[in-house]
Amino acid sequence: MCWVCEAYGDPEIENGRWFLNPKNHSRQMYKIKKPGQKAAAFGSDPESQSGRNIQEILATRFTEQEEFQRLVKEANAMKGDGPFQIGQVIPLKEAHRVVELSYPVAGMSCICRILTRAAEERNEHEYTCTGLGVGMLKWERWPERYKGGVNFMTADEAKDWLTKWDTKGMVHSIMTFGGSYVGGICNCDYPDCIAIRNRIDYGIETNMLKSHYVAKTNYDLCNGCGVCVQRCQFGAIKFEVTTDKTNIDQMKCFGCGLCETGCPREAIELIDRESLPGLKEAW
Amino acid sequence: MTAPKYPTLEIDATKCTTPFDCKLCIQACPQAVFFTHAVKVERGRETDPKDPGAYILVPTYRDKCTGCMDCVEVCPVDALKITFP
Numbered sequence: 001m002c003w004v005c006e007a008y009g010d011p012e013i014e015n016g017r018w019f020l021n022p023k024n025h026s027r028q029m030y031k032i033k034k035p036g037q038k039a040a041a042f043g044s045d046p047e048s049q050s051g052r053n054i055q056e057i058l059a060t061r062f063t064e065q066e067e068f069q070r071l072v073k074e075a076n077a078m079k080g081d082g083p084f085q086i087g088q089v090i091p092l093k094e095a096h097r098v099v100e101l102s103y104p105v106a107g108m109s110c111i112c113r114i115l116t117r118a119a120e121e122r123n124e125h126e127y128t129c130t131g132l133g134v135g136m137l138k139w140e141r142w143p144e145r146y147k148g149g150v151n152f153m154t155a156d157e158a159k160d161w162l163t164k165w166d167t168k169g170m171v172h173s174i175m176t177f178g179g180s181y182v183g184g185i186c187n188c189d190y191p192d193c194i195a196i197r198n199r200i201d202y203g204i205e206t207n208m209l210k211s212h213y214v215a216k217t218n219y220d221l222c223n224g225c226g227v228c229v230q231r232c233q234f235g236a237i238k239f240e241v242t243t244d245k246t247n248i249d250q251m252k253c254f255g256c257g258l259c260e261t262g263c264p265r266e267a268i269e270l271i272d273r274e275s276l277p278g279l280k281e282a283w
Numbered sequence: 284m285t286a287p288k289y290p291t292l293e294i295d296a297t298k299c300t301t302p303f304d305c306k307l308c309i310q311a312c313p314q315a316v317f318f319t320h321a322v323k324v325e326r327g328r329e330t331d332p333k334d335p336g337a338y339i340l341v342p343t344y345r346d347k348c349t350g351c352m353d354c355v356e357v358c359p360v361d362a363l364k365i366t367f368p
Contacts, residue, residue, distance in 0.1 A: 058343075118310065
């Protein structure tokens with residue numbers, strides 16, 4: 001079981017998935033935001049301590065590489081209590097379950113893309129991020145960074161919308177805003193997404209944990225068309241010339257399921273990470 | 284000790300005043316090295332991207348810079364300078 005599920009999941013609910021535990025969506029979680037307390041309310045105040053801590057740690061890599069690695073290691077060991085927000089990749093079907101559970105659900109502009117690519121998402125057709133929970137009702141009080149407001153959606157609209165970004169090739173991930181409070185489902189890609197970047201480029205694991213699945217190719221069905229190779233944001237899939245089929249490196253696979261949803265021959269399936277002894281501790 | 288050798292990206296803020304509006308270097312960079320964010324933040328009001336000095340450009344991921352100089356070429360105000368150690 002992943003450590004977030006161990007800490008914040010309920011074994012009785014949805015196989016113990018922490019992001020499907022209603023407790024982690026509750027209003028009470030959102031309100032814990034006094035200084036020094038666990039929830040830093042990053043979503044309501046992007047200039048909060050959490051963001052500064054990350055930047056401070058990342059800045060050390062320019063001056064002192066060993067110190068940087070020590071800080072990252074320390075932060076990883078602290079898990080959810082450390083300076084980094086918890087994030088986890090989830091496949092589309094679990095993202096659909098989350099929007100069924102949470103209220104309200106709203107489309108909004110992606111903070112990462114504003115920062116890294118100066119991308120302006122100004123209306124419901126351009127929004128790529130999904131905000132969840134009571135924080136969305138306060139959108140008018142957010143600072144300027146979240147441009148264009150929000151677009152409230154029903155659960156069914158949100159599902160169609162998540163499917164749209166899945167089709168385009170975005171990875172879905174759960175983002176927490178302080179402790180285990182589920183604040184949103186991001187639709188991410190590399191290199192715009194700061195969390196994926198933190199994980200892949202700098203080894204900050206807590207920011208973007210792997211999902212509860214890994215992708216596996218059915219070599220009888222795969223015809224080597226290469227669609228999955230294009231869709232993988234984590235560099236885990238290669239086209240293997242020798243076999244004329246796709247090759248998935250399950251050690252690198254984050255289990256986002258983009259290759260599965262994109263495969264025209266249904267040759268890729270998501271299997272339970274914990275069913276594989278070599279991967280069950282790899283989060 | 285182990286001070287790593289990374290390139291220095293000097294951004295002349297007196298020349299580069301509206302990076303969020305211009306965004307040429309940010310979108311041209313193959314390594315996505317830059318960050319741009321507002322420094323004039325007012326609660327409940329959007330910062331005008333055309334307001335000089337409201338946004339700044341930061342080379343957050345300069346450790347990923349390869350020195351292709353695409354950003355330098357594309358910059359209309361010649362505000363960028365990259366030097367490798």
